[in-house]
Structure formats: structure tokens, C-alpha cells
Amino acid sequence: MSDNATPDAATAPAPLSDERFLQELRQQMHRFASLQLNDPQSAEDAVQEALVGALRNLRTFDGRSALKTWVFAILKNKIADQLRQRKRFVDADQLLNADREGHDHDELFDRHGHWLKEERPAHWEDPESAIHEKHFWRVFESCLDYLPARQAQLFMMREFIELESHEICAAAEISVSNLNVTLHRARLRLRECLENNWFQREE
Amino acid sequence: MKNCREITRLLSESQERELSLKERTSLKLHLAICSGCRNFSKQMGSLRSITRAYTRGAPERTGDNNKSGK
Incomplete structure (x- = not known):
């Protein structure tokens, strides 16, 4: 034994x-x-x-x-x-981010939940070739940085680490619907940022 | 009838799980009449492949060889 x-x-x-x-x-x-x-x-x-x-x-x-x-x-x-x-710095940061987070949907949709005209997603020309451009990655990283901390964290667990929903929920101690809401916001925010700063630059 | 906010939420969730037949049907109906959500739908795929390229070192490869101006 x-x-x-x-x-x-x-x-x-x-x-x-x-x-x-x-x-x-x-x-x-x-x-x-x-x-x-x-x-x-x-x-x-x-x-x-x-x-x-x-x-x-x-x-x-x-x-x-x-x-x-x-x-x-x-x-x-x-x-x-x-x-x-370094709590002090983070707190200041998160305050700013939390503020941004609160306004998320209001900026994108009207009160019936339809796209505001100027926020409606546009066609992205040739997204496949962007990944070969050095400058594109700087834009991408800035857009990630711009996400509120919580959104960025969960988005990265899902898309960088490629964890499944249930794994993220266990690790982050949140519910599936909470995760879904947060990922939805992160994606709305990220695609908007990429569109404004890369895919629609010539406007 | 779902609105754009709800439709984009479904499209986001479809990156995590398989949607039900009912959900897929309401998606189809909405996408047929809404170009904004159609673009959003395509962009979910692009966003994923961009992120995958990022974690697999694509940014480093743009720096290696200096092929400016194509």
C-alpha cells in the first residue's frame, strides 16, 4: 500500500x-x-x-x-x-471603464433596439488582407485596450485562450448569461473600433 | 420579431454555441431585411479569424520582412 x-x-x-x-x-x-x-x-x-x-x-x-x-x-x-x-491605479482605470461600459448600448441602438443610422455596421473590404499589415495590428491592440477591463478579460479568455463558455464561467465565477452579455458588448465595441479606425478610414 | 440588438446578441452567442432551429429562423428572417446585421454577422467571423491570427503570431510576421509598398 x-x-x-x-x-x-x-x-x-x-x-x-x-x-x-x-x-x-x-x-x-x-x-x-x-x-x-x-x-x-x-x-x-x-x-x-x-x-x-x-x-x-x-x-x-x-x-x-x-x-x-x-x-x-x-x-x-x-x-x-x-x-x-496596484489597486489605486486600477481603481481609477476601472472607474473610467465602468463609465464607458454603462453607455455601451445607448450609443449604438435607438430605443427600439435598431441600429442608429451612423452606427450601422458597414461592409468590410477584404478583412483577410488586413492581418498582413503592421499598422492594422497597432489598431487592433489599441481597440483591445479601449475595451472596459472586464470585457477585455472575458473576451480574451474566449478568443485568445480559446476556453469554452463553461470553462470561463467556472474560472471567472459568473453565469452563462452574464458571460454572453459581456462578450456581446465586447464584440460590438471591438468591431465598431476596428471599423472606425481601419476598415472605414477613407471616409 | 427580434430587433437589431437582440439579433446581434444571437450572432454573438453563435460563436459560443449552436443556435436552435427557432433562433436560426428568426436570424434568417431578420438578416434578409437588415444590411447592418448582415455586415455584423460577417464581421463576427472576421473578428474570430483576426484574433486567431493575432494569437498565432501574425503581427510578428508583418515585422520580419520589410515588404513596404507590396
């Missing part, structure tokens, strides 16, 4: 020994952390700590997505810790 929690070959977390997967994961984590912390050094620290934490507490993962979810849960806590330490 052994109470040693030694992982045997069959249950060892294979994804952690996959060099390429790790590399990609690290990149995604870094983007995620930098966008939320606005500071490359703190982001790197958070990523390091999260990875070390993951390696130290090796356990059985049911495939890559479980590992990803778990590592990002750790990273999210590290980011939260860092944000708490």
Missing part, C-alpha cells in the same frame, strides 16, 4: 513534455498577461510564476484543454494579485 502520489507513465501530463505545445501556450499566456497588466515585465513574471506553479503541482490532466484551463486559472490569479497590489 503506497500513499505516494507518484504519477505513472500512463497518467503523466503528456502535454507538458510537448515542446511545441508549451511554446505556443507560453506565447498565448504572455499576450494575455501583457494586455491585462499593461507592463511586459510584470506579465513575464506572472507567466513564469504560473508555469512554475503548474510544473510543481503536476497532476493528471485529461488532455491539453484541461491543462490549459488549469494553467490559465493560475495565471489569472497571478494577474489578479498583481492588479491588487
